[in-house]
Amino acid sequence: MSENQTSDSVTDSSSDASRSDAPSSGASSPGTLAILGGGNLGQALARGLVRSGTLRPDQIHVTSLHPPSLEALAAEGFPVGRDNLVAMEGASTVLLAVQPQQITDLIDEIQGGIDPERHKVISVVTGVSVDQLREMIPAPTQVVRAMPNTAVSIGESMTCLAANPDSMEALEEAETLFNGVGITLRIEDEMMTGATALCACGVAFFLRSVRAASQGGIEIGFHPEDALLLAAQTAKGAASLALRDNHHPESEIDRVTTPRGCTIAGLNEMEHQGFSSAMIKGFVLSARKAGVLFDDEEAG
Numbered sequence: 001m002s003e004n005q006t007s008d009s010v011t012d013s014s015s016d017a018s019r020s021d022a023p024s025s026g027a028s029s030p031g032t033l034a035i036l037g038g039g040n041l042g043q044a045l046a047r048g049l050v051r052s053g054t055l056r057p058d059q060i061h062v063t064s065l066h067p068p069s070l071e072a073l074a075a076e077g078f079p080v081g082r083d084n085l086v087a088m089e090g091a092s093t094v095l096l097a098v099q100p101q102q103i104t105d106l107i108d109e110i111q112g113g114i115d116p117e118r119h120k121v122i123s124v125v126t127g128v129s130v131d132q133l134r135e136m137i138p139a140p141t142q143v144v145r146a147m148p149n150t151a152v153s154i155g156e157s158m159t160c161l162a163a164n165p166d167s168m169e170a171l172e173e174a175e176t177l178f179n180g181v182g183i184t185l186r187i188e189d190e191m192m193t194g195a196t197a198l199c200a201c202g203v204a205f206f207l208r209s210v211r212a213a214s215q216g217g218i219e220i221g222f223h224p225e226d227a228l229l230l231a232a233q234t235a236k237g238a239a240s241l242a243l244r245d246n247h248h249p250e251s252e253i254d255r256v257t258t259p260r261g262c263t264i265a266g267l268n269e270m271e272h273q274g275f276s277s278a279m280i281k282g283f284v285l286s287a288r289k290a291g292v293l294f295d296d297e298e299a300g
């Protein structure tokens with residue numbers, strides 16, 4: 001962990017202290033939310049916040065360029081629509097969840113409707129730094145950059161948060177919101193591209209490794225559905241072991257690898273084939289790409 005990533009700043013929704021069973025209106029309450037951009041992440045977050053009891057559906061207004069894509073959400077009781085300004089009228093927190101190439105148009109559209117006294121703005125848009133957000137949405141409006149992942153839908157997201165010192169209240173609100181759907185960590189903005197690779201892209205990388213494990217299971221002789229269950233639950237158990245008491249993965253690996261045993265044989269074969277190296281290279285490339293997504297759009 002780097003200096004700014006102390007374990008003290010990690011907060012976990014699984015602790016009773018940080019998770020409320022019912023929506024509340026106290027000082028740390030996330031209030032009402034406008035999710036501008038109800039795509040994959042926006043919809044997953046809306047459902048995750050309701051599932052965790054952080055907010056009710058009627059407290060989350062979701063917008064999209066094509067509202068028919070929000071029909072399922074509407075049927076679940078969420079206010080939905082195309083009009084971002086209408087969504088913001090009833091909201092205390094405004095969450096920007098559009099693609100990097102769409103954020104300039106979105107902010108142009110909502111600029112006149114931002115009330116610095118009432119609105120806190122959170123952006124989950126990849127590649128747009130806190131300073132770039134600040135240029136588009138000037139002080140005194142408080143602005144936070146967040147990097148969650150699609151596990152928000154089941155309360156298991158790893159969400160990194162960054163903000164300037166002038167936006168500490170918004171940062172606390174963002175923590176309250178995202179602690180409802182997982183764990184949060186405050187980091188420096190410059191680490192956000194790394195967080196994008198590890199947390200957001202990481203979901204796909206770990207799922208691909210689960211799929212590879214299940215394919216191995218099928219070749220060994222399991223039916224596909226059994227192979228997937230065995231692989232996914234084993235991956236979940238392994239991750240839980242690493243999270244418990246901050247155990248280093250290698251100390252848990254030592255417990256499984258007996259000399260001349262089958263685990264070390266399989267593990268070493270994977271390493272001969274470049275397993276760790278492939279993962280590291282994948283994360284590094286994703287981080288590099290995440291860092292230029294918005295800037296490339298601006299330049300192009």
Ligand SMILES: NC(=O)c1ccc[n+]([C@@H]2O[C@H](COP(=O)([O-])OP(=O)(O)OC[C@H]3O[C@@H](n4cnc5c(N)ncnc54)[C@H](OP(=O)(O)O)[C@@H]3O)[C@@H](O)[C@H]2O)c1
Nearest residue numbers: 037038039040041064065066097098099100102125126200
């Ligand atoms: N998916 C992830 O795992 C993940 C994780 C972390 C961060 N992010 C970041 O979060 C952002 C959203 O990702 P995503 O996967 O949810 O993308 P997505 O599925 O493409 O969703 C973007 C949504 O924004 C809507 N939209 C675009 N312009 C709009 C506007 N002016 N007003 C209202 N709605 C507008 C789009 O509407 P239409 O569909 O009708 O065009 C679409 O529903 C991206 O910047 C992404 O990099 C994603």
